[in-house]
Amino acid sequence: MKTKWYFFFLTTVAVSAILYAFPGFKADEPAEIGVLMIGENRLEKFTGLENGLKDLGYSNKEIHFTVKNARDDEELLDKQIEDLLQTAPDLIVTLGAIESQRLKAELDKKKITIPVVFAGLAAPKELGLIKDYKSPGGMFTGINNYHASISGKRLEMLTSLVPNIKKVHVIYDSKIDVSKISLKETRIAANALGVEIAPCDASSKECLDRLWKTGKEGEAILILPSFRIESLTEDIVKLTEEKKIPAMGLYDFEVEKGLLASYGSSFHSQGYQAARFVSLILQGNKPGELPVELPDGIRFVVNQQTKDALGIRYNEDLLKLAELVHPDAQGGRNP
Amino acid sequence: MKAMIDFMQSQPIRNKVLVFGVAMSTIPLLLISIFYYSFVKADLETRIMEKQHLVLENLSREIEVEFSQTFQRIQVLASLHLLAEKQTALYELLQQNESVEEVVIADDKGLVEKRVSRFDLNITGSKEQWFTDDMWFQLQTREKVYGQVAFNQYGQPVMKLAIPFYENDTKKAVGVVVQLQKIIGKISSMRQDHSSYIYLVDDKDRVIAHQDYSRIWQKQPSTGEDVIGVTAKINELNWTLVMEQPKMTAFAPINRMLQSGIGAVALLILTVSLISVWAGLYFTRPIVSIDREMNNLKQGRKISPVKMRRTDELGKLADSFNDMSKELLEKSRLLEQEKERLDVVVNGIGAGLALVTKEYQITWMNPILTGWLKEDRLSLPCYAVIGGESTPCQNCPITCPDMDKIADEVMKFKDGANGERLFRHRVFPLNHAIEKEGEFLVVLEDITEQKQMEETMIQTDKLSALGIMASSFAHEVNNPLATINVYAEDLIDRIQAGDEDLDQDEMEHYLRKIKENTERCKRITGNLLNFSRKNDWMEDHIRVREIIENSISLVEHQLKKQRVQLELQIADTLPVIRGDGLKLMQVIVNLINNAVDALENEGRLVISATTTVDGTVSIKVIDSGHGIPAEAMDKLFDPFFTTKPIGKGTGLGLSVCYGIIQQFGGTITIDSKPEEGTTVEIQLPAERMQSEELAMGNQARNPA
Incomplete structure (x- = not known):
């Protein structure tokens, strides 16, 4: 009888230990990053983003992009924003002001909180995307390409x-x-x-x-x-x-x-610089605490x-x- | 620990095999794992620190190069006096260094003379002070000056650098605003493996770059977490680069390995346990079966043979157990029978039995002895309980362990409930006694009736002999009486006749004859009375010659009547013996009577008495009669056995003789050859000390 109890206990422990050990074999899932661009001409920003992340040490194992190109069609952009939100990415990178504004409107409407990095846009504060350059608050941060002020x-x-x-x-x-x-x-x-x-x-x-x-x-x-x-x-x-x-x-x-x-600031450098924000957010920082940056160059x-x-x-x-x-x-x- | 060992020892073999199997499989594995884990952990820590050193070295060099290059370029421009020329040099500076936001030239009072900005208009303000007081003060004495990290209007971290230069002997200054966000951003956002992080601390111990932006501009963090970390100093700026990694995440790979290992170990333990239990059951099932059957055997329950199909040691053990249990059962049965028999004997033997220790303590008595003693005083010594004595018996083998020979000869008397009774008390040492449970067996026999019977037999035998000798006695008495009668009648006649010759002398002669014959009669009747007297054993010193002579006197007439030629061969120096003379006389009379019967008419009878070489007295009665048939030899001493015709013998004679000689401590042997005669020899122990004195007495009485 004692032996049966011993085996019952041992089997429970063994199964628990195996289940406990299972996560040890589980590989980390790559972070899902959604990319929104209004048109083809901003593809260079995306290239910059990819290069930036690569230089920061990221590879396809750690991140996966879902790119939405609206082909200069604002209506299509809205639809793609909806599609993208349905996939619930870990982070969204917007490649311009229009993408950021439409996305914010949709996020506010649906009360979804997803970190957003704008890869270069002019006057984010004036557009209402952030509260302050140093402490943006909310879920948006990124590059102020200074194109308004400049x-x-x-x-x-x-x-x-x-x-x-x-x-x-x-x-x-x-x-x-x-x-x-x-x-x-x-x-x-x-x-x-x-x-x-x-x-x-x-x-x-x-x-x-x-x-x-x-x-x-x-x-x-x-x-x-x-x-x-x-x-x-x-x-x-x-x-x-x-x-x-x-x-x-x-x-x-x-x-x-x-x-x-x-x-x-060039599209490429804006995208490249935005990679830093993506990295910081993936490493656990809140977008609202990351100061908006001016272009590096x-x-x-x-x-x-x-x-x-x-x-x-x-x-x-x-x-x-x-x-x-x-x-x-x-x-x-x-x- | 001891409790654990005791617990393990109390466990069945099956559990021990299980523990052994699990321990043997897991302990080496765990030891190897611990060793490997420790080794890998130390190695990993070293590698992490080497990597951190490498990363910080590169970063710190990059920062140093960035600032030193900026200063070098400014200094080159100043030394070549290019700063005064238009704005070419300033634009060139902007072009050369992407981090520079703005370049200004200040006059000797620190007011901005010229500006080239990357983001703002190149317009200078009226009396615009660009330098902080501290920087301007330092510029008076130093070749290059670092400003503090500050924020521009967009919240970007910037830092002012400045050097002094001379233009037409006027000391002016050139300053640049360096954007730090690229350096800080790079440090902060650089992807690090396994939760590593880098942060930069300025000369005021403020964190100016950190992966965790919530910590920026705070004092150097102290997470309280156990980390692996290295630092690198940037000397010019007095900044410190720190790279750290929490040990928890640093060792996460090997911890994961350990985690996986735990699963494997658990699986292994489960597997090994199953195998161990199977092995335990395989090895112990026969033992358990044997143990179960052994318990059944011990408790007297029915057992069944242990069956198993194996020929190894355990199989042989089971076979041996089956054989042994079978044999044991058989022997137990025999033992039971033996015990039953013994109980019957012990309880029915009619003797009292007791076990006595060396300390005279009775440990057990059989019911007969208990009944005799009418009390159960086992706490008293045996001599007190049995004999009512206050000291141990003199010849007790318990007291004298060397006296084995007399172990069964000690006699004791005890007052029984029905008057005085006679018991035979014998003590036997037990060679295989259980200690403290009695090393001696005491056997008590009530021999009162036996003794009475023996006495009766002796008396009967005596009376029988008297009956046989009755006519002889009558004749023996008749002769002197006739003589007395003749002398008396003759005397009366002569007195009546007035015989004058009857003088006084002749009268005396007559009377003396009458007296002699009267005494002769008296002696005969005295002998007869003495012989026929029923008496108990009277211990005395006996003179053998006297006994033989008295015996012969009893049968003298019979010898004469049957014309038996009697020959006496009695040694002159016979030792005295100790015992009852009358009993010995009865023996000799019996032997003579037997000899006379065997001789019938005419024959030779020899009675001898000598001393043997071993000091005993040997009395032989040898006749030349018809002898004893060989088939009767074995029964000669049996009571009521006789070869004589009916009416001539009771069959008690030799039996009584045997009993009497036994009491003397002697032996009686009969040697007979049919038609040649019979020799009966009695050997009696002599009393050596007094023998010589008695012999001298004999010589004095019988000088011839």
């Missing part, structure tokens, strides 16, 4: 690069909050610098049409942040080439497409070919800061 600096950079500019057409998007905030910054800087600016709302087709009609030498174009404006880059490039007016964009890819210069990119095409002269001092596209183009730097 708008005035960009105006200064443009006018410094091409000192002969008399008037600057500022293309903004009245339907995009960031764009409007940027315009406000630009106006302040213009006053400080004594530069005449002419805002142009890209949300209406009239903007570019008017520039086509009125644009002339001695004028320049300053592009403010908006995914809609980003999609108009090629049209703007054509305009600047045709009208021989220099234009200042935000991103290096815009310069590569033919704009004279750009001053801003602001790239000043100048297209020498465009400069030659425009036939303009510019401030050589500034070129010390610039990264040149087609640096060996005929004409090169000012003689």
Whole structure:
């Protein structure tokens, strides 16, 4: 009888020990990361994110991405946000302001709490995504790409690069909050610098049409942040080439497409920098406690070919800061 | 520990085999595991620390390089006097160092003269003080100055660096704002294995970078957790890089291994236990069966043979047990029978039995003895209970262990309830006695009736002899009486006749003759009376010659009548013997009567008495009669056995003789050859000390 009790006890202990030991064999599941992008042109941010995480020591074993690309369709973006939330990822990375705003609206609506890292957007505080840069609170944190605040600096950079500019057409998007905030910054800087600016709302087709009609030498174009404006880059490039007016964009890819210069954080670096936030959150930090960061680097990119095409002269001092596209183009730097 | 050992020893073999199996399988495994775990743990800790050293070394070098490069670039620009020229050099500085947010040139009063900013407009404020007082103070004496870690308007950690330079003999300063977020971010967000974390502590012991952002800007944390950690000092900045890993997570891999090992050990114990129990049952089942049957056997219950199909030692043991139990049962049965028999004997023997220790304590009595004693005073010594004595018996073998020969000869008397009775008391030492349960067996026989019977037999025999000798006695008495009668008649006649010759002398002659014959009659009748007297054993010193002569006088007439030629060969120096002379006379008379009967008419009878070489007195009665048939030799001493014709013998003679000689402590032997004669020899123990004196007395009485 005692032996039976012994075996009953032993079997219970053995089964418990095996069950206890089982988790020892269980491999850690990779963290599920959802990625939201409004369009293809922000893919570079995702690439930056991947590279950043890789450099921080992450591999596919630790993380898994679910990428949602809305192909510049806002309605599709909303749907994809719904789909993504249904998968209940551990963390969501938004690649721009519009994605972040729509996601926040959906999260607030459904009262879902998922950490969100915005991989570069302008004026997150002004957009209501965070309470404070140092202590964002809530579930959002990420990179303030400074593209709103830096708008005035960009105006200064443009006018410094091409000192002969008399008037600057500022293309903004009245339907995009960031764009409007940027315009406000630009106006302040213009006053400080004594530069005449002419805002142009890209949300209406009239903007570019008017520039086509009125644009002339001695004028320049300053592009403010908006995914809609980003999609108009090629049209703007054509305009600047045709009208021989220099234009200042935000991103290096815009310069590569033919704009004279750009001053801003690159998509890749924003994505790369966002990887740090992803890592910090995966390591247990609350997004609300992670201070929003400015971009690690602001790239000043100048297209020498465009400069030659425009036939303009510019401030050589500034070129010390610039990264040149087609640096060996005929004409090169000012003689 | 002792209780545990006692507990284990009290367990059945099956459980012991189980414990042995489990212990033998798990203890080595556990010892190896513990050794391996300890070794791997120490090794892992070393490796973790080496890795931490490597990581911190790289990071600290990176930080040092970052700051030193920034200073070098500023210093180069200042030394080449490039700072005064436009803004080219300042832009170049921004371009060269991505962490630099802003570069300013300050005049000798610390007011900003020139600014190039990465994020803000390059506009300088009116009388804008860029340096803190502390920095400006240090700039007066130092070549390079580090500011404190601070936050910009966006909450970003930044740090100001500055160096002094001279422009046209005017001491100015160049300052840069370095963005720290990249360094801090890298330190904080770098993925570390197994909960490792790195943090950076500034010169004021504040954490300026930590994986856990809740700890930033706090004093250097002390988690209280046991950690493996290393530190690296960044000398220029007086910062400290710390990398730590909680031991709990550091050792998680080997703990997981241990966790898995526990499962394996548990499974192993389960398996081994099953095997051990099977082995235990396999090995102990025969023993358990044998034990069970043995208990049955012990308690007298019915047992069945232990059956098993195996030929190993246990199988042989079971077979041996079966054989042994069978034999034991058989012997028990025999023992029971023997005991029953013994009980019957002990209770029915008519003798009292008791077990007595060396201390004379009675430990057991049979019911007969208990009945005799009418009391149960076992606490008293045996001599007190049985003999009513106050000291041990003189010849008791308990007192004298060497006196084995007389162990069964000690006699005792005891007052019985029905008057004085006679008991024979014998003590036998037991060779295989149980200690303290009696080393001696005391046997008490009530021989009162036996003795009375013997007395009766002796008396009967005596009377028988008297009957046989009656005519002889009559004749013997008749002769002197006739003589007396003749002398008396003759005297009367002569007195009546007035015979003058009858003088006084002749009268005396007549009277003397009458007196002599009267005395002769008296002697004959005296002998007869003496012989016929019923008496108890009278111990005395006996002169053998006298006894023989008295005996012959009783049968003298018979010898004469049958013309038996009597020859006496009595040695002159016979020792005296101790005993009852009358009884010895009865023996000799019996032997003479037997001889006379055997001789019938005419024959030779020799009676001799000599001393043997071993000091005993040998009395022989030898006749030349018809002898005794061989088939009667074995029964000669049996009571009522006789070869004589009816009316001539009672068959008690030799039996009585045997009994009397036994009482003398002597022996009686008969040698007879048919038609040649019979020799009866009696050997009696002599009293050596007095023999010589008595012999001298004999010589004095019988000088011839």
